[in-house]
Structure formats: structure tokens, C-alpha cells
Amino acid sequence: MPRKSADKPPVDPSDSKSARTRERILDAAAHVLSRKGYAGTRLSDVAEQAQIQAPAIYYYFSSREVLIEEVMWVGVARLRQHVAEALDALPADTDPMDRIDTAVEEHLRYQLAISDFATAAIRNAGQVPEDLRTRQLAEDGRYGDIWRTLVQDAQKAGGLRADLEPRVARMLVLGALNWAAEWWNPRQGSLDVVVRTAKSLVRHGLGVAADQELGAARATGVSRARRTTAAKGSTASTHG
Amino acid sequence: MPRKSADKPPVDPSDSKSARTRERILDAAAHVLSRKGYAGTRLSDVAEQAQIQAPAIYYYFSSREVLIEEVMWVGVARLRQHVAEALDALPADTDPMDRIDTAVEEHLRYQLAISDFATAAIRNAGQVPEDLRTRQLAEDGRYGDIWRTLVQDAQKAGGLRADLEPRVARMLVLGALNWAAEWWNPRQGSLDVVVRTAKSLVRHGLGVAADQELGAARATGVSRARRTTAAKGSTASTHG
DNA sequence: ATTATAGTCTAATTTAAATTAAATGAGGAG
DNA sequence: CTCCTCATTTAATTTAAATTAGACTATAAT
Secondary structure, three states: OOOOOOOOOOOOOOOOHHHHHHHHHHHHHHHHHHHHOOOOOOHHHHHHHHOOOHHHHHHHOOOHHHHHHHHHHHHHHHHHHHHHHHHHOOOOOOOHHHHHHHHHHHHHHHHHHHOHHHHHHHHHOOOOOHHHHHHHHHHHHHHHHHHHHHHHHHHHOOOEOOOOOHHHHHHHHHHHHHHHHHHOOHHHOOHHHHHHHHHHHHHHHHEOOHHHHHHHHHHHOOOOOOHHHHHHHHHHHHHO | OOOOOOOOOOOOOOOOHHHHHHHHHHHHHHHHHHHHOOOOOOHHHHHHHHOOOHHHHHHHOOOHHHHHHHHHHHHHHHHHHHHHHHHHOOOOOOOHHHHHHHHHHHHHHHHHHHOHHHHHHHHHOOOOOHHHHHHHHHHHHHHHHHHHHHHHHHHHOOOEOOOOOHHHHHHHHHHHHHHHHHHOOHHHOOHHHHHHHHHHHHHHHHEOOHHHHHHHHHHHOOOOOOHHHHHHHHHHHHHO
């Protein structure tokens, strides 16, 4: 057993060589996990990717399972944070459907361009062992809450078509986004096209047509202010 | 090595006790594969599920990999056949968007209610080894072709919104459907609700609003005949 | 210059799973 | 009844990977 308590950076000026190695291992694990799946993730592959020998991993993580669990946790946590920040940056009176637009865009951008972690967490949600899964569900739930709120707000504002079961619609949308990591590849089409198409698909898939919406929104007293400008603002604030 | 060539049913009155055992192993493998992933699928688990001892598997399949490959192949092949049959059963002049409706419904019903195979094939597409993946891609492609055609036809008929990249839109829709297996559970909501919501989401997500469509369809000379009745007909013909 | 400590390595050890070998039961053909 | 073939079992064998033990190296404080 290593001297310091594993699973935590030891002394930690939080970016010491040690901290960077730990991060390198975590990155490597995310890389492997996202491609090979839970059972297929070998410490030897992680080590190779991180340019160390396999036993060195144990200096930082007490077991394979602990390492994988941290990867998955970090995956959803960072994704949630990324999307949450983008939403928080929107003006308070942003139209609910524009907020959904923003979430769609940021989820896709983070998942596809930035992070193996998100992909690892998403792809393996279904095949990790029971206990890990249970703990993971808590974090997953937090991200789910964001979307639940987004959809709920749209519904309250009368912007959600009435024939949609909100929970089902939300999961279908998240599925479309999550699955993108399975087929998208930077070499065969720009991320912008994916984002643009996804936003349009979701907006029209969920939303009532403009004329109907007018009535509903007025009825519930929710304003349609900042309709188009808000979405642009979000993108600019996080990617400009 | 077994006497008969493995990987094929031996003598085969095609439902002999032997044939049934083989099918039982295949079912078991689909069950395990869909839950544990490629690397996590142990022959001992498959054997337990099939109520035999692990080495018995080798009487029917020459290796673990061959067994898994057949499961995945069968998964997509049967899904494709199921959807294709439903589409073929539609009247020839069915509106393209109604055909998509039908495909959405049948894909979901087959995947969620009928078959571990589809789930196994879908979930593991990304994590099987290179060679198996390559062969699998061929079969996946055949199913993809069906959807490519569906979307293309909708586009030709002027029923597809212009701001959608057809390929991206198609993959997003398939993602929404494929992912459903990750979250849907018969105990927490009826399949009918999922199907209904998905159909609505997809139709409105892809389609132009009715008034615009009229013009476009007329322009390309495609009739809107059998608009609503067709979708009902499809459901009835395969599930009624 | 010496030594303590963090960080890493090489060389076991252990364990789990696939695969193979060889033996056994069950049912039909002679 | 006895033999043959199919189907399946139990008992090796092999291999791959996680984990552990113990040694080595660099750095920096004394």
C-alpha cells in the first residue's frame, strides 16, 4: 500500500508534478474507458496511454475500480458544470426554448469536442457493476435535474407540445445527444453543422408552432422576450 | 474440436433439440452481452443463463468471439427485417413522413419489447474489436440504408425542413431511438407512451409545418395521399 | 555530502476465464 | 442387447490481467 492515502492527491500544491501525473492517468483512463468499455479497460492500456508502468497507477488510485469510478464521476460532473455555466450566463428572462437550445449546444460541444470523460461516463452507464452504478446514479441525477427543469419551464411557458410526455421527450432528446459520440467524427462533417441541426431538430421536435405558442404564453403570463438574441448570446459567451 | 463444423447447426431439422439448445445459447449470449458489454461477457454467465455448462457452448460455436459476432449480426439483421417488413406492408403511395413514423414505431417496439439482440448489437457497436467491427459495419450499413432512403424520400417530397443536414438529422433520430433501451423500463411507463412521444418528436423535429409542406410537395409533384390513415394502418398491420 | 521521501520501476503472486481433453449418458439402428 | 453417434459433463491446461512486494532514483532539505 502507498504511504499517503490513495484516491486523493498527496500533499498537493494542486499542480505539482505529482498532481499532473495523476491527471494524466485520469485522462488516459477516460480515453480507454470511452473506447473499450468498463470490462475492457485494462490498467496496462491506461498505463501505456499515460506513459508509465501499470503499477504506478496504484500510487494514485487504490484500485482499478476506484480509478474508473472517478473517471465516470468526473465525466458527468464536468459536463453538468459546463452546461450549467452556459445556462447561468444567459439573461434571466431568456425564453425557455432558447435555454434548451443552449443546453443542446453546450452538451454537444463538450461531449464531442472537449471531453473523453463525458463519453466514458455516458457509454458505460449501463455496464458498470451494481455498487458503482448506484453511486453514479446520484451524480447522473443532478445532471438530469437540469434537463428536467429546462423541459418543465418550457412546459409551464406553454412552449411544449401537448402530445409529448415530458419525461419521455427529455430522455429522447438526451439520447439523440448522447448517441452523437457514437457516430460523429471530426473528419466527416463540422461540429457546427451537428449543433445547428440538433438545435433545429429539438426546437421543432419539442416546441409548439409559433402561432399556438403566442396564445399559450400569454395565457400563463410568461413573456417571450429575448427570443432569438439569447441563444446567440450563450454561444458567444462560452465559445467566442 | 467438435465433429460437425461448428458455427452452423449440425444436421438440422431446424428445430431439433439440438437446434433449440443452440438458440437458447444465442438468447443467453444476447442477454448477457446487452447488459455486460463485449469484454464483460463471460461464457460462464452465458452458460448459466442457458442452463448448461460453459464448455458445451463450444459444441455449437467455435469460440467466444464467433458467438458474440453472431449475436450482434442477428441483432441488427432481425431489427432491419422487422422494420423493413412493416414498411413493405404500407400502401405504395404512403406519405414519406408517415413511413418515417412507422419506422420509428417499429424500431422502438422491436428494440424495447422484443429483443435483447437489438440492444446487444446497438450497445456494443462501439467496443468490439476491430475485425468484428468491420464485418458488423456491413450489416449496420444495410439498416442505415433503410433510414437513409426514408429521409431522402421525405426530402425529395419537400417534407424535410431545409435547415437540417439530412445525415446528421437521421443519426440524431436513430440515437434518440437507440438510447431508449438505456432508460426505458416497462415498469415506469407504457411503451405506447414512448412510441407516441417519439413519433411526435420526430415528425415535428424533421418535418416542415403543414402549410409550407403543401407548397413544396406540390412543387415536386408528390402527393400527400394517405397522410394519416397510413400510419394507423402500419401499426394495425403489425401489432393489431 | 547525506539522507529522507515521493515517485516509479521490475519481478513476483494470484485469480479469473477461455479453451481443450477426455469421460459419460442417452437414444436409436442393427 | 450392443454399439455408435450426439450432446453434454467434469477435470485439466493456458493465458491474461490485477494486484502486491520490494528495489531503485531523483530531488531537496539538512
